[in-house]
Amino acid sequence: MDKQQHVQAIVVGAGAGGGVAAKVLATAGMQTVLFERGGWPVYDAHINDELISQRMQVLDSAFGPDWKKHPRVYVGPDGSRTTIHAGDGSYNHVAACVGSGTVSYGAMAWRFMQEDFRLKSIYGEVEGSTLDDWPISYDDLEPYYEQAEWEVGVAGNDSLNPFAPPRRRPHPMPAFEYNRDGRYLADVCQRMGLHPFPIPMLRNSVPYNGRAACIRNRTCCGYACPVDAKNGTQNTVIPVAMATGRCEVRTGCVVAELLTDDAGRVAGVRYFDPEGRAQTQTADVVVVAGSATETARLLLNSRSRLHPNGLGNNHDCVGRNLQGHAYTGASGLFDWDILDLTGPGATMAICDYNHHNPGIVGGGLLANEFYMLPYAFSQSRPWGEARWGKAHKDYQRQNYYRLGRLLGPIQEMPMWDARVTVDPAVKDHWGIPVVALSGSRHPRDFEHCRFLSARAEEILRQAGAVRTWRHTGDTPPASFYGPSGGQHQAGTCRMGNRPETSVTDAWCRVHEVENLFIADGSVLVTNGGFNPVLTIMALAYRTAEYIAKHFR
Amino acid sequence: MLNRRQFIQRSAVCSSLFLVGCRRMPQQSPYRIFSPEEAGCLIALCEQIIPADDAPGATEAGVIYYIDATVARYFPDTKDRYHNGIASLQAHCQAAHGQSFEALSPTLRTEVVERMETGSLPPEHWETISPQAFLTMVIRHTMQGFYGPPRHGGNRNYASYRMLKLDFPLVVGQNRYSHG
Numbered sequence: 001m002d003k004q005q006h007v008q009a010i011v012v013g014a015g016a017g018g019g020v021a022a023k024v025l026a027t028a029g030m031q032t033v034l035f036e037r038g039g040w041p042v043y044d045a046h047i048n049d050e051l052i053s054q055r056m057q058v059l060d061s062a063f064g065p066d067w068k069k070h071p072r073v074y075v076g077p078d079g080s081r082t083t084i085h086a087g088d089g090s091y092n093h094v095a096a097c098v099g100s101g102t103v104s105y106g107a108m109a110w111r112f113m114q115e116d117f118r119l120k121s122i123y124g125e126v127e128g129s130t131l132d133d134w135p136i137s138y139d140d141l142e143p144y145y146e147q148a149e150w151e152v153g154v155a156g157n158d159s160l161n162p163f164a165p166p167r168r169r170p171h172p173m174p175a176f177e178y179n180r181d182g183r184y185l186a187d188v189c190q191r192m193g194l195h196p197f198p199i200p201m202l203r204n205s206v207p208y209n210g211r212a213a214c215i216r217n218r219t220c221c222g223y224a225c226p227v228d229a230k231n232g233t234q235n236t237v238i239p240v241a242m243a244t245g246r247c248e249v250r251t252g253c254v255v256a257e258l259l260t261d262d263a264g265r266v267a268g269v270r271y272f273d274p275e276g277r278a279q280t281q282t283a284d285v286v287v288v289a290g291s292a293t294e295t296a297r298l299l300l301n302s303r304s305r306l307h308p309n310g311l312g313n314n315h316d317c318v319g320r321n322l323q324g325h326a327y328t329g330a331s332g333l334f335d336w337d338i339l340d341l342t343g344p345g346a347t348m349a350i351c352d353y354n355h356h357n358p359g360i361v362g363g364g365l366l367a368n369e370f371y372m373l374p375y376a377f378s379q380s381r382p383w384g385e386a387r388w389g390k391a392h393k394d395y396q397r398q399n400y401y402r403l404g405r406l407l408g409p410i411q412e413m414p415m416w417d418a419r420v421t422v423d424p425a426v427k428d429h430w431g432i433p434v435v436a437l438s439g440s441r442h443p444r445d446f447e448h449c450r451f452l453s454a455r456a457e458e459i460l461r462q463a464g465a466v467r468t469w470r471h472t473g474d475t476p477p478a479s480f481y482g483p484s485g486g487q488h489q490a491g492t493c494r495m496g497n498r499p500e501t502s503v504t505d506a507w508c509r510v511h512e513v514e515n516l517f518i519a520d521g522s523v524l525v526t527n528g529g530f531n532p533v534l535t536i537m538a539l540a541y542r543t544a545e546y547i548a549k550h551f552r
Numbered sequence: 553m554l555n556r557r558q559f560i561q562r563s564a565v566c567s568s569l570f571l572v573g574c575r576r577m578p579q580q581s582p583y584r585i586f587s588p589e590e591a592g593c594l595i596a597l598c599e600q601i602i603p604a605d606d607a608p609g610a611t612e613a614g615v616i617y618y619i620d621a622t623v624a625r626y627f628p629d630t631k632d633r634y635h636n637g638i639a640s641l642q643a644h645c646q647a648a649h650g651q652s653f654e655a656l657s658p659t660l661r662t663e664v665v666e667r668m669e670t671g672s673l674p675p676e677h678w679e680t681i682s683p684q685a686f687l688t689m690v691i692r693h694t695m696q697g698f699y700g701p702p703r704h705g706g707n708r709n710y711a712s713y714r715m716l717k718l719d720f721p722l723v724v725g726q727n728r729y730s731h732g
Contacts, residue, residue, distance in 0.1 A: 375695060388694075
């Protein structure tokens, strides 16, 4: 096994959190190695191909991982174990490349609301759920939200959203204009006494940071940007980190295990280089940012005398409370062309149903949806519509520009048994035990989905849709077996003040290991009724700043 | 030096060696996994799923080439589901109507597919794959081949994009398409 020269910091995973952490550490003067199992995203590899896009992944995953090399196991409600690949819905896929999901995301840039950090205090215990408060408040995170907005780049304008949390500084770029359905639905919402506003986006509405403004492609969410106007970590903070000369991005490297010393501190990582050779890299401090599923797997696979159940897992908390977002809302068919295909589709949102709705814990935003390309649209039908034949073709032809959708991510109730474990038998290409996913969603989630989808349907009816239907997840085809997760996966190494119920402290440091930190969605106590990426970035800024202060 | 005749003879010997152990192919097939007979049946089934009208149907859009290429390249494990499903469909049509599926009248073909969907065909020919499972798979792949991008073999000449009045293909660096 080869040993690399010692560095001050290792960051595992070059996604939203890991990219930010590497930038903060390198600019603070620390020699840093940023590990990524995928490679740099290459536009030619997936140009506009719906069938390999992040939205569909029918044939392949354009942004990784390799289906054959990275299997997982899905554990059914009956205990049956199925080996699955990244194209399966139950895989809970996250892109494996530099930038990860931030290369191809829709790029909504939400701040969580103040209430989102205090769910248990506001709503009380929810039976059967591990719902809890965060150990930090919105105010603790506010400066780091601002840093993420300015350094990565967000276009937005909160002034029309009365529910927006307080901010010290406006967004760095003006908000995007509405597209046709956004403008129309915003008018309808306003008439109904709701509060529509333009969605904040990690996308350039004007030239910013040396890159061009968005050209409004219909192939945006699920695709890389052909003019690089979408802001991910791969084209913002990671290049900044590299420019310091102190951050080496090691792509194609799979980290297998965190190594510990006799004192129980983390000493470095064991990994496989692109040629498949085992290597070790030592460091003073390690930051894990591999996504809620892969971070938990890495900790669980790192067993030693002092940590027999995996690192940070002496209280059996690692991998639990896996959360994601049920996307809920409604669709409506109009008798006129409500879509103009001015990308990416989502432009208008309301936060009227985030918090303070009787009987609802949390709630969620509603936004007009990202466009569906023709294959996705062929799979989108109200229940009972023809699946094939002339009727299916006619529907496709008549309605492609006439389907208005309002959807949003529902605040999920965390479940102790919705979890990531490592499979005792199934190994990946490198012989490392793989992620096994088990558990289910909380029944309250279905109630909340019914609430939010009913509100969405009401708006579409008011807008004059001739036919509407809801997406509640509990009508056929039911896809609600198994734990939540998906691309918004979170919660598996939650922050908290008590080691008995959490994995990291309020600085995202693993309770039992003084120099091990986590900087991805794993640390989120609850996942908000919002897309979580800006919160993951803000937390990574805060965590890495703390590391730079104490370990430099 | 080989002359042309010798070259062809020796190539024929070589390719027949490669064919040992393969499925029996009475004639050279232009497909990677289907025999011409299987393809004939599948083409007719795909055309039921997306029939031609004033816009092209599955046949003209080359859906069969999408299925053939992607099953061979990405999903070799599903090859047998296709072989078995097609064999079952043909066995049913021969037993019930004395003809292969593609030889039935259009009305009868539609009726057979409707009965595949509702599961009301006699079960005896469907021991290895159920008619619903087979049909669901073919529907899914037909939609992908017809509505997906042309680079995988289907959606020839942007047939579905034209039908949906979508411009195509994207000019890199601009929100502009070269046709539309």
